[in-house]
Amino acid sequence: MTEQKALNLTVTGAKSAPAPAGAPKMKTDGLSIYYGAFRAVAEVSMPVPDRKITAIIGPSGCGKSTLIRSLNRMNDLVSGSHIDGKVTLDGEDLYGPGVDVVDVRRRIGMVFQRPNPFPKSIYDNVAFGPRLYGRVPKAELDDIVERSLSRAALWDEVKDKLKQSGMALSGGQQQRLCIARAIAVEPEVILMDEPCSALDPVATIKIEELMQELKKDYAIVIVTHNMQQAARVSDFTAMMMMRPDRAGEMIELSDTQMIFTKPKDKRTEDYVSGRFG
Amino acid sequence: MSTETASVTTSPRDRMRVRRVKTSVARERARRFVNAGMLGLTGLATLIALTPLVWIIVEVITRGAPALTLDFLTQTFKPTSLGGGGIWHSIVGTLILITIASAISIPIGILAAFYVVQHPNTTLGLAVRFGTDVLSGLPSIVVGLFVYTLLVAGRSYTAISGAVALAIMMAPIVLRTTEEMLKLVPRSMREASLGLGAPEWKTSFSIMLPAAITGVVTGLMLAIARVSGETAPLLFTAQGSNVLSTSLDHPIASLALTLYKYAVDPDKVRNSQAWAIALIILFIVFSLNIGARFIASRRAK
Amino acid sequence: MASTPSKGLRTARPRQTSSAIGRALQHGDIPYKVIVILASLSVLGLMIGVGVMLWIASGVTRDSGGLGFIAATDWNPVSGVFGALPFIAGTLSTSLIALVVAVPFGLGVAIFLAELCPARLRAPLGFMVELLAAIPSVVYGAWGIFVFIPSVVQPVGNFLMNTFGDSSRGFFIPLFEGPFFGASFLAAGLILAVMILPTITAISRDVLLAVPRAQREGAYGIGSTQWETIWQVVLPYALSGILGAVILGLGRALGETMAVTMVIGNVSQLSTSLLSPGYTMASVIANEWGESRTPAYSSALIEIGLLLFVMSLFLNLLARLLVWSVSRRNPDQRA
Numbered sequence: 001m002t003e004q005k006a007l008n009l010t011v012t013g014a015k016s017a018p019a020p021a022g023a024p025k026m027k028t029d030g031l032s033i034y035y036g037a038f039r040a041v042a043e044v045s046m047p048v049p050d051r052k053i054t055a056i057i058g059p060s061g062c063g064k065s066t067l068i069r070s071l072n073r074m075n076d077l078v079s080g081s082h083i084d085g086k087v088t089l090d091g092e093d094l095y096g097p098g099v100d101v102v103d104v105r106r107r108i109g110m111v112f113q114r115p116n117p118f119p120k121s122i123y124d125n126v127a128f129g130p131r132l133y134g135r136v137p138k139a140e141l142d143d144i145v146e147r148s149l150s151r152a153a154l155w156d157e158v159k160d161k162l163k164q165s166g167m168a169l170s171g172g173q174q175q176r177l178c179i180a181r182a183i184a185v186e187p188e189v190i191l192m193d194e195p196c197s198a199l200d201p202v203a204t205i206k207i208e209e210l211m212q213e214l215k216k217d218y219a220i221v222i223v224t225h226n227m228q229q230a231a232r233v234s235d236f237t238a239m240m241m242m243r244p245d246r247a248g249e250m251i252e253l254s255d256t257q258m259i260f261t262k263p264k265d266k267r268t269e270d271y272v273s274g275r276f277g
Numbered sequence: 278m279s280t281e282t283a284s285v286t287t288s289p290r291d292r293m294r295v296r297r298v299k300t301s302v303a304r305e306r307a308r309r310f311v312n313a314g315m316l317g318l319t320g321l322a323t324l325i326a327l328t329p330l331v332w333i334i335v336e337v338i339t340r341g342a343p344a345l346t347l348d349f350l351t352q353t354f355k356p357t358s359l360g361g362g363g364i365w366h367s368i369v370g371t372l373i374l375i376t377i378a379s380a381i382s383i384p385i386g387i388l389a390a391f392y393v394v395q396h397p398n399t400t401l402g403l404a405v406r407f408g409t410d411v412l413s414g415l416p417s418i419v420v421g422l423f424v425y426t427l428l429v430a431g432r433s434y435t436a437i438s439g440a441v442a443l444a445i446m447m448a449p450i451v452l453r454t455t456e457e458m459l460k461l462v463p464r465s466m467r468e469a470s471l472g473l474g475a476p477e478w479k480t481s482f483s484i485m486l487p488a489a490i491t492g493v494v495t496g497l498m499l500a501i502a503r504v505s506g507e508t509a510p511l512l513f514t515a516q517g518s519n520v521l522s523t524s525l526d527h528p529i530a531s532l533a534l535t536l537y538k539y540a541v542d543p544d545k546v547r548n549s550q551a552w553a554i555a556l557i558i559l560f561i562v563f564s565l566n567i568g569a570r571f572i573a574s575r576r577a578k
Numbered sequence: 579m580a581s582t583p584s585k586g587l588r589t590a591r592p593r594q595t596s597s598a599i600g601r602a603l604q605h606g607d608i609p610y611k612v613i614v615i616l617a618s619l620s621v622l623g624l625m626i627g628v629g630v631m632l633w634i635a636s637g638v639t640r641d642s643g644g645l646g647f648i649a650a651t652d653w654n655p656v657s658g659v660f661g662a663l664p665f666i667a668g669t670l671s672t673s674l675i676a677l678v679v680a681v682p683f684g685l686g687v688a689i690f691l692a693e694l695c696p697a698r699l700r701a702p703l704g705f706m707v708e709l710l711a712a713i714p715s716v717v718y719g720a721w722g723i724f725v726f727i728p729s730v731v732q733p734v735g736n737f738l739m740n741t742f743g744d745s746s747r748g749f750f751i752p753l754f755e756g757p758f759f760g761a762s763f764l765a766a767g768l769i770l771a772v773m774i775l776p777t778i779t780a781i782s783r784d785v786l787l788a789v790p791r792a793q794r795e796g797a798y799g800i801g802s803t804q805w806e807t808i809w810q811v812v813l814p815y816a817l818s819g820i821l822g823a824v825i826l827g828l829g830r831a832l833g834e835t836m837a838v839t840m841v842i843g844n845v846s847q848l849s850t851s852l853l854s855p856g857y858t859m860a861s862v863i864a865n866e867w868g869e870s871r872t873p874a875y876s877s878a879l880i881e882i883g884l885l886l887f888v889m890s891l892f893l894n895l896l897a898r899l900l901v902w903s904v905s906r907r908n909p910d911q912r913a
Contacts, residue, residue, distance in 0.1 A: 074795065079697060100309070106801025116792035118811055128810070129800040132308065133300035178796065185800050312803035316694060322686030323695075323703065326779070329772045330710045333721050340724075388617035405618045408625040414826070414894040415628065415887070416833020417715075418860050422883040423628040426635040445624060452621065478610030506714020509835040509864055533716050540720040541840060548724070555717045566712050570705060 023091075025050035025219040026071065026108075026189055030085035032247075033063070033070050035078065040066045042247035043085065046238055048189065053211060053220045055230035055256065058240035059271065063248025064223040065113075067240070068191050071221065072108035073101050089189070109187035113194045115174030117166035117181070122149075122158050125166040125177055129185035144184055152180035153210050172203025176210065183214070190214060192222040196229065208233050227272060231260050239268045334559070341556030344549045354519040357546045364554060366521040370436070370530035373523060374515060375501055377440035378447055383497065385444075386451030391481050393452070394459040405452075413449035420445050421510030429514060436522070436529035439515025443507060447500035454499065458492020459485055491576045495569040502565035506558045508533040532558055628887060636881035638874050647881060653846040653862075655870070660878035662859070662885070664848045668763065669858040672838065673831040675767025676774055681824055683771075684778030688820075691779070692786035693808055704783070711776035719840030722769045727841060731765040735853050738764075743853065758853040761843035766858065769837050774827035781826060781901060785819030786812060822900030829893040833886055835860040859886050 024047035033041040041063040048054050048071075056064045066075065073094060075081045087094045094104050106129075117125050126145045130136050136144070145162070149155040154176040158169070166177050175195060182190060192211075196204040211220060211233050224230050230237050237260070238253040252265045263269040348363055355362030389405055396402040421442050428438040462485050470480040486493070508531075511517065517534035518527075532554050539551035639647055639660060650661025687707065691700055735758045743754040789812050797807040813820070843855020844865050857865070863879045870876045 072799070074798065077795070077798065102308075102801050102803050103305075105798055110795070110799035112792060112795060112799070114792060116790070116796040118793065118796060119815060128797070129802075132800075132802060132806055134304045181796070182800055187800075308803055308806070312805040315805045315809070319686040319690040319694060322683045323690045326683050326687045326775055327703075327706055327710070330706055330713075332725070333713060333717065336721060336725050337717065385617045385620055388614045389621050392614045392618040401615070401618055401622075405621050408622045410898060411625045411891060411894060412621065414829055414890060416835065416860060416890055418833060418835040418863055419628065419632070419883050419887045419890070422635075422863070422880055423631055426631040426880065427627070430635065448621065448624075476610075477607045479606070481610070502712060506716060508714070508716040509860070512864055512867055533714060536720065537716050537836060537840070540716070540723060551720055552724075555720050558714060559717060562712050562714060563709060566709060 024048055025090065026221075027088045028067075028071070028085065029088070031067075031070065031087060032084040033066050033075065034082050034084070036080040039245070039247040041070070042243065042249045044240075044248075044250045045085075046250060046253060048219050048221055049236065050219045051215055051217070052235040053215050053222060053233055054236045054238065055234035056221065056223045056238045056240060057225070057227055057230050057271075058248070059242065060225060061248075062240040062242045064225075064240055065193055067248065068193050068221055068223045069110075071189070071191055072105050072110055074105070074110060076101055106185055107187055108189040108191060109182035109185065111175070111178055111182055111190065111192045111195045114198045115171060115178050117169070117174050117177050119165060119167050121163050122166050122169070122177060123162040126180050126184045128181060132185075148180040148184040149177075151183055151214070152176045153206065153213070154180055170203070172199050172206055175199060175203070175207060179207075179210065179214075183218075187218070189219045189221065192220065194223050194225060197225065204229070227260075231256060239263075239265065239271065241267055241271075337552060337555045337559050340549065341552035341554075344553035345556060349550070349553060353521045357544050361546045361550060364530075364532065364535055364550070366518065367530040367532045367535040367554070369521060369523065370515070370518070371505065371532045373436060373525075373529060374440050374443055374511075374531055375505060377437065377525070378443035378504060379497065379501065381441065381444035382447035382451055382500065386448045386496070386500075387455050387486070387493065389448075390452050390455035390459055391485070393456050409449045409452050412445065413453070416509075417446060417507055418509040418512075421513040424510065425513035433526075434514060434516035434528040435526045436515055437525040439511050439529060439531070440525075442510035442514045443504040446504050446507065446510065450500035450503060451493070451496045454496025455489065455493050458489035458496075461492075462488045491572055495572050498565045498569040498572075502562045502569070505561050505565075506533050508537050629884075629891075632880055632884040632887055636877050636884050638877035639881045642874070647878070648885070651848050655866070655872075655875050655878075658872070658874055660874070662878075662882055664846050665857050665859045665862045665882060666885070667848060668842070668856040669832055669860070671763050671852065672767040672770055672842070672858055673828055675764065675852065676770035676831045677824065677828060679768060679771035680775045680778055680827060684775045684823075684827070685782055685820065687775070687779045688782035688786055689808060691783045693804070693812070704780070707776045707779050710772070711780070715773070715834060715836040716840075718769055718773060718837035722765065722837055722841040726769060727760045727765050731762070731768060731841075732760050734768075735760070735762065735764055739853055743851070752850045753852050755851040756853060759843075759855070761841055761855050763842065763849075763852045763854065763856050766838045766842040766861075767852070769841055770831045770834055773834060773837060774830045777830050778823050778827040781823035782816075782820050785816045785823065785901065788819070789815045818900045818903050822897040822902075825893050825897035825900065829890050829897065832893070833860055833890050835864050839864045859883075 026048035028044050028046045031041065031044045031046075032039055044067060046054075056068060058064055069075045070083060071087060071094075075083075083095060089104075089107065093099070118128065120128070123145055126148050127136075127141055130141060130144050146155060146159075149158060154173060157173060158164075158177075166174065169177060175198075179190075179195075196207050199207065208229065211222070214220060215235075222230075222234065234256045236253065237256040239251050239259060240248050241251050243249050252259065252263060252268045254264075258264075259268060260272055263272055348360075350363055350368070351365050352363030353366045354364075389409075393402050393405050424438050424442040424445070428441060429435070466484060466488060467480055470484045471477070475484075511531055511534050515531060515534070516528040517538065518530045520530075522529050536551050536554040536558065539547040539554065542548065542551075647660060647662055648666065649663055650659075651663045652659045652661045653664060654660075691704055691707075695703060738754040739756045739758045741754075742749060742751040743756050743758075744750060745755065793811055793815055794807055797811040802810070838858050839861035842858060842861055844857055844861060845855045846857050846862065847854070849856060859882045863882055866875075867879060870879055
């Protein structure tokens with residue numbers, strides 16, 4: 001963290017150069033998040049490795065969602081919110097001066113708790129992002145839509161009804177549509193804020209399988225209140241807790257295996273065993 | 278899968294990769310520029326939209342204040358050759374019209390609001406809500422014509438018909454705001470009263486109404502504000518007059534009618550008197566609106 | 579809804595009348611109920627009564643002319659010829675001018691208030707827009723005659739006339755043909771724009787604020803700018819509600835009387851030029867009422883009022899349906 005580069009626009013198709021082996025894709029350093037005077041998250045330092053799934057677990061109200069929403073500056077939308085510390089992507093400070101928040105969110109995609117397709121056709125939902133970058137030739141756009149939907153394991157189910165409204169799909173399909181919409185702009189990181197909490201078990205399994213596919217290309221962060229899910233899908237798990245002053249802190253972060261079998265922190269053990277055993 | 282268009286893809290997994298749409302620095306600059314530009318335009322639109330408000334207030338004050346003398350307020354009509362006189366007859370007329378209109382519309386509005394709140398999903402309840410919407414959307418001139426056909430045609434223009442026309446415009450406003458406030462009164466309060474054996478009407482008037490009184494008052498203030506500048510419906514009913522009259526079955530003057538007559542008069546003296554009346558009306562309307570808002574915001578705290 | 583004191587309990591209360599009706603009467607609930615229902619019915623009765631009374635009172639005209647009244651272009655009360663087309667055309671053209679000006683501005687203000695404005699400024703600015711709606715029509719009219727026409731309408735009208743209104747020049751548009759003296763469709767339309775802007779703004783703002791946050795986040799989450807989010811996601815989502823707001827604004831423009839009467843010039847003629855003086859339906863009623871000495875004349879004016887009533891009833895229904903549809907939207911209906 002010696003030098004601070006300005007986040008430059010990624011102009012062409014190439015993905016930014018892979019980070020050197022061992023260096024995480026993203027990183028937070030002493031990150032505190034405030035809503036006005038209230039500190040919601042306190043001094044979290046967390047690496048997000050590339051091509052791995054990092055799960056954030058903890059009791060409700062401990063700041064999991066606040067934390068994940070700060071990673072792509074979604075919290076900027078809440079007036080009065082601000083941060084201390086640093087969030088970096090490939091070493092670039094996302095909150096640094098001159099950083100374009102629109103570009104941050106393009107590079108770090110997000111899938112939300114409840115599926116939120118736009119009331120447009122399936123095709124237009126996926127094409128929404130690419131179209132922001134200019135007039136895309138029809139053939140190329142068709143290709144992007146097909147690839148994104150395939151990538152989101154939805155293509156076979158919707159290929160004959162691309163003109164239908166995205167809101168006419170089932171909940172699980174809607175969530176996969178939202179994932180397709182997110183990857184259509186080719187982000188580098190995908191954030192998932194309790195992506196399955198509104199879905200039934202069958203749809204949940206589908207999304208989890210999909211995450212295993214997606215992690216071959218993306219760094220993924222998932223917030224979940226479901227510990228089985230964290231254990232099933234993630235490579236690393238971070239445990240958050242609410243401190244007496246109601247700020248959330250990260251009390252443990254390690255291999256998912258370790259967290260669920262040999263947690264170092266007593267509170268993690270209580271939480272994991274109480275809900276998991 | 279349409280791999281034909283993909284140029285450099287090789288492995289099966291790579292074929293699945295979504296290629297980023299090419300963008301350019303120019304395109305990205307354009308997006309930010311459009312963003313800033315359009316957002317700026319909405320701010321500009323707000324500024325321009327509020328200009329008439331300030332402009333009207335300034336004009337009404339600067340043009341109206343000079344003519345606003347004590348004589349102007351206390352004298353009745355005189356020809357301009359004798360100084361033009363004042364608007365005492367119009368002030369009295371407006372007061373009488375609004376008082377009677379309030380006396381008609383307040384009970385109707387409050388009672389109907391009780392019905393709507395206590396029977397929200399009955400046919401009559403829904404119909405009354407719908408009727409309220411329709412009435413509040415009626416052009417005021419249509420209300421005037423209606424009252425004309427009802428009370429004036431074949432007889433003569435009267436103060437009471439003018440008051441009825443204004444009451445028809447006030448009733449929906451009183452009803453709506455009272456209804457909103459009654460809905461906020463906790464159910465338990467009403468049930469507690471009924472549970473003690475208090476009759477329905479007593480519960481309504483001694484428990485519900487006091488709890489909702491600020492809403493009723495703000496509704497009444499807004500309703501008066503709405504009709505105190507109303508002119509069109511009075512053309513067919515109260516008609517206006519140059520003499521001081523307190524009789525309900527004769528034509529009567531009103532500030533708004535006099536303002537209209539003086540504003541379209543070729544005489545400059547009348548024009549400046551019109552501005553003075555506009556100042557009075559605007560003062561009344563704005564005070565009532567601001568007062569209603571003040572009461573409402575104090576209740577919210 | 580009558581209260582039901584329990585019979586079984588023995589209390590120290592005075593003895594109650596035996597029959598339920600007697601009891602209710604004694605407590606005053608029956609009279610209360612009757613009065614409340616009467617009040618409710620009077621609201622309904624008014625709505626129906628307006629239509630019925632105007633229908634009856636315009637009988638003379640309907641019997642003599644029928645629907646031809648609407649299409650006839652001649653209005654000559656002295657010889658008993660009544661055609662309403664010039665007024666209908668005047669109402670439509672002034673309302674159209676008002677919409678063309680007020681919709682973009684009103685929407686811009688609504689977007690500013692709902693999406694951009696700092697929370698602290700939202701309430702005061704919204705209140706100022708409300709005050710704009712509270713100014714009485716007759717005050718707008720006076721301001722129109724003495725201030726707005728000379729300082730805004732005259733220069734704009736002259737410019738339009740000199741640029742587009744000369745039939746001997748290249749780009750001649752009949753809409754802007756002279757002569758132009760100030761009082762005109764243009765003046766009425768522009769005043770109406772100011773008057774209906776608060777309606778459009780207030781309802782659009784509420785509709786925009788009702789668009790779910792998830793929709794905005796979905797757009798921001800894939801790198802949309804704020805404007806792209808508003809224009810491509812929020813506005814389409816709120817479209818039917820905004821349409822409702824526009825229609826309510828149109829309803830207000832159609833029926834607006836005093837301000838229009840004072841600035842439109844009051845001439846019954848069918849003209850293609852927006853710069854010429856004219857009449858609207860409401861303004862002809864207001865302006866000629868005092869002169870209508872014959873039953874046929876009054877009846878013709880009342881029939882115009884009946885038309886106005888039907889139009890505003892229809893627009894109000896349509897608008898409320900649209901605004902209502904945003905708040906309880908069925909996802910499957912959206913294309």
